[in-house]
Amino acid sequence: MTDLKLSPAAQANLDWWLTNPVTLPWREPIEELVSTGQSEELENAFYQRLEFGTAGIRGQVGLGTARINELMIGLATQGLVNYCLAEDADSKSRGIVVGSDTRTSSPTFVALVCQILVANGFRVWRFPAPRQVGMMSLAIRHYQAAAGIYISASHNPPSDNGFKCYWSDGAQVLAPHDQGIIQAVAAVTEILMSGDKGSITPIESDFDQLYIKTVLNEGLLTTAERTAKLVYSPFHGTGQYGVLPVLKQAGFEVVTVQEQMSPDGLFPAITGGVPNPQNQESNDLTAALVIAEKADLGISTDPDADRLGLVRPLEQSTAILDGNQTATLLGYFICQRLKEQDKLPTNGFLARTWVTTAILDDIAADFGLKSYQTLVGFKYIGRLIEAHEDQGTEKFIFAGEESYGCLKGSYARDKDASVAALMAGELVAWLKANHQTIESYLAEIYQRYGYYALQPVDLKFPGASGFQEMQDLMAKLRQTPVTQIGQWPVSNIIDFAEAAEPTNMLIINLDEAGRTQVIVRPSGTEPKIKLYTSYYASMVKGTSGQAYDQAMEQAQEQSNALKAASQAWLESLR
Template identity: 35%
Template sequence: MNYQEAFKKWQTKTVLPEDLRLDLHKMAHDESKKEDAFGKTLSFGTGGIRGEMGAGTNRLNLFTIRKATKGIAVYIRNCGQQKADQGVVISFDSRHMSKEFAIETATTFAQNGIKTFLYKDSRTTPQLSYSVRKLNTFMGVMITASHNPPEYNGYKVYGEDGAQLNLEKAKEVISYVEKVGDELQLPEGDFDDYVKSGLIQIITTEIDEDYFNQLLTIPFEASLFKTTDLQVTFTPLHGISGYTVQQIFKRLQFKGMAIVQEQLNPNGDFPTVVSANPEEKSAFEYAIRDGYKVQADLLLAIDPDGDRLGVAVRQRGDYQLLTGNQTGAIMLYYLLSRMEEFDELPQNGRIIKTIVTSEFGKSIANHFGISTENVLTGFKFIGEKIEQYHQSGDYKILFGYEESYGYLVKDFARDKDANQAILLVTEAAAYFKKQGKSLLDVLKTLYKEHGYYKETLVSITKKGIEGAKQIKNALTKLREVPLEKIGDLHVTSIEDYSTQTITYTNGASSEKIALPKSNVLKYILEYDSWVCVRPSGTEPKIKYYIGVKNKTEEAATEQLNKIKKAFIKVMDGNLK
C-alpha cells in the first residue's frame, strides 16, 4: 500500500478523533506532508519510538500507540503466562497527549490479558526504570520525547532489568509490531472496566518513597547539604522533575536552592524556552536571570522527563555552561576521589561511556586504577553492560555516562538519572566550595593534570523521507571513498561499526569491533583527535562528534575548529 492509499484509508475511517481528522484535512492537498505522514511506519530507534504527533502511520497517535502496544502484547504472551502475569509498568511525562497515550497503552495491554501498573500522575524516566525492578514487571513503558520540540512524543520500552531494550530484543519486539497489520482495525478497550477488574492497577505514591530513599544513598556526606552556604538555582524546564528534586533536597535539609517559578509547573508547550534541552544555553535564560539575583554558585537544569542534567557555574559574575563531557569528568573525579578517601574503590571497578564521549573521563579513571569500557551511543547500551556485569560479577560498575548530559551513579535505575546526577554535582560543589574552589577551578586542575580535552557536536537536521535518503547516501559515500585526511590531520584508522571492523591506514591487519552493528563511522586522527559520524536514532538528524587533546586550551581550541570546518565541508558535499 502506497502513501496515497494509506491516506485515503484514514480519510474513510468513520470514528476518528477530531484533531486527527483536522490534520488529514490540512494535508489533503500537500503531497510532501502526506507522503511524510503515510509513506512509512514508525520504527524503533536507539531510544524506542519517537516522532511528531498527528494523523498518519508515521506519526504518534492513539492508533499507532495501539498498534505498537498490541505487537508488544503479543510478544509478551508468546514469552509465557508468567511474563504476562508479571506485566508492565507505565509512566509518562508532561507532553501533550502523554497521559492519553499512557492510558491507551495500559488499556491495550489489559485487553490482551497482561497485568498493567499505571502511574496516575507523571513520573520521571529514571523512576520508571526503577519501578520495573521494584515491581518485578517483565517490561516497562515511558511515554516521553525527552527534550524534543512540543509537537513530538515518544514511547520508550524497557526490559525486566530496568534498562531500555537492547538491539536484539528491540528487533524481536518490532517484528511482532510489524505483524499487527491495520492499526485502524484494532478494537478499542474499556479502561475503566480493566481498572475495576484489577488488570490495570493505578500507582499513586507507593513507589515514591522507595525511589527517594535510594536517591538519598548518593551523597557521601549528607551533612554537607545542611551546612553549606552554596547557592543553587534550579529549573525543571516545564518538565516533571520539579517534584522529585524538591522532595530529595528537602529531606537533605538543603536551604540554598531557588527554583525558577515560571518553569516549575509541567507544561507541554514549554512556553518560556525555545528548546527545553539543557544542552542549549538558551534553556538557561531564566535560570541565569534568577541566578544573578541570589548570586547562585550553580545553575541546574533538568530536561522534561527528568533524565538529563545541565550545569552552569558562576565565574567572575557570569555563568559558564559546562558541556556534558566536562560535567561527567568533574562528577567522575569527585566520585572516585571520595571513594578512595573512604577506601571504597574496588579492584574490579569500571566506568562505562559511549564511543562519542570524551577520553577525558578514561584518563581520570586510569589515575585511580579504574578501567573504562566504551559502548555504542545510547544509554541502553550502558544499561545492558550493567546487567551483564551484575550477572557475571566480573566488574563493579561505578559510573556510566554519555556526552549528551546523561549520567548514572548507582544502578538502582538502569537509565540515565538526572535526580542522581543533581545530588552528586551539588554535593561536589559544596565540598569544593568548602575548600575555596568552584567546579571550574576543579576542571582547570584536571585539565592541567590530564591535558586539555575539547569536544564539539554538529547536528544537521534532514526532515522527512527525502532527508532520510540524504543521510543514508552520505554514509554510503564515506564508505565508498574512505577519508585519508581531515583538514591537516591524517586518518590513522577507521572504525566502521556497520561492518564491525577497524581498518588501519598504515597497512596493519584490520581488527574486529566487539560491539553490535550500527551505522556509525569513527575516524581516529593524529595527535589524539577523532571524528565520529552517525545518524540520530531518535531525531531526523545526522550528527558529527569531534574530539581533540592538546597541551594548552588555546591549541586544543584551534585544533578542534580546524577539524570541524574541514569535516563540515566534506559532509556538505556528501549530503547534496
C-alpha cells in the same frame, strides 16, 4: 482517486494505512488528504515508518506512519503485549509499568496504552501523575514487571511525543527484543481495546519516598557537608517530583525558578519553547536567578528528567557546562571521594558511549578501575551493567554521555537527573569547602590527564527528502573513505556497520591512539546527522599558570580548526 506523487516507501505505507483493517478508526482524515491530492503532506506523513531508535520512537504528533498518533501508540503497545506473551508466560501477572512526562498529548496516549493492556489481560502498574525516567526504571525493577512503557519526547519541542519501551531489567529495549518487538508490531492485525480482563494498580506515593531514599543512598557527603545553594528548574517537567525532593531532603538550600514550575507540556516559560537543558536560551531564567541569588550552581532538567544542564556562576555572568564537562567533573569527583573514603571497589568500572569524552577512560585507569565504551544510547550502558555487575563480578560506579545524561549506582538502568543533580550539588559544596571552583577543578583534571576538546555539529535533513539524503551521505562516506580532514591525515576508520552488533556509525581516527578523532552517525530519533570532533591536547598535561592558559588556548584553536574542516568535508558531500 487523485494522482499522487509519492516515493515508493510513502506509497507502500499509505496503501497499508488505507487497506489494513487495524487502521479503520483512523482512516478518514487520510482518505480526505488522498481525495484532495495532498501529495506533499502525505509524503511527509508516510515517507517512513517509525522504528525504535536510541530512545524508542519519537516524533511530531499527527497522522501517518512517520508521526506519533493513537494508531502508532496502539500498534506499539499491542506489539509489545504480543511479544511479552511469547517471551514470558507470566508477563500478564508480572505486569507492565506505565508512565509519562508532562506533554499535552501524554494523558491521551497513557489512557490508550492502559486500555489496551487491560483488554489484553495485563496488570498495569500506573503512575497516577507524571513521573521521571529514573522512577520508571526503578519501578520496573522494584515491582519485577515484565516491561515498561513511558510516553515522552524527552527534550523535543511541544509538538512532539514518543513511546519509550523498557524491558524487565529497567533498561530500554535492546537486541534481540527491539527487533522482536518491531516484528511483532508489524504483525499486529488487531488492537484489543475493549474488555477488562486485566487490572490497574496505581503506584502510590510510598514509591516516591523509596525512590528518593534510594537516590540519597548514592550520596558521598553528609547532610551537614551539603552547604551549597542551588537554583533549580524542571522546565515544566517531571523533575519537580524527583530531582527537587532529592535535593531538598539531601539538605541543600534550593531556590526554584517559579515561572517554570508548572507541569505544562507547552513549556510556556522556556525561551524558544524547546525544553533542552543544553540550550543557552532555555536556561535564561535559571542563569538570571543564579546571579540574583548568588547561588553556587544552577541545575535544569528536561521534561522527563533524564538529562540535566549545569549553570556555573562566573564573576559577572554564568556559563553552561556541556555534557562532556559534566561527565568529566562528576566522574573524577566520584572516584576521588570514594578513594578518600576507602570505598572505591577494586573491581569497579566506569562506562561511556563512544561519542563521550575518553577522559573517563583515563580517570578509570588512574584509579585502578576498568572502563567500557559502548554504542550511543544509555540502554547500552544498562546492558554493560547487566553483563559486568548482574551477571559478572564487577561493580558499576558511574557512566556519562555527551548528551547530558549520567548515572551513579545501579538502582536504575537509564540516565537519571536526580542522582546527577545530587552529585553536582555535592561537588560544588565540596569545592566551596576546599576553596576551589569548577574552573580550577577542571584545570586540575586537565593538567593530570590532558585536555579532550570535543565539539558536536548537527547537519539537519528535514522531511522525506532529507531522510534519503542522510542515507545517501552515509553511503558516500563508505564508498569513498576519507584520507585527510584538514591538516589531519586519517590513521584508520572503524565502520560499526561491520561490527558484531551493526549500527550506522563511523569512527575516523586521526592519530594511532584514537584520541583525536571524528565520529559520524545519523541520529536515532531526529532527522539529522551528528558529527563529533575530538582533539586531544597532551601539551596541557603537567602545565600550570600561564603555560596552562597558553596550552588550553592552543588546544581550542586546533579543536576549532578540526571542527571547521570536518564540517566543510561533510557539507561538500551533500
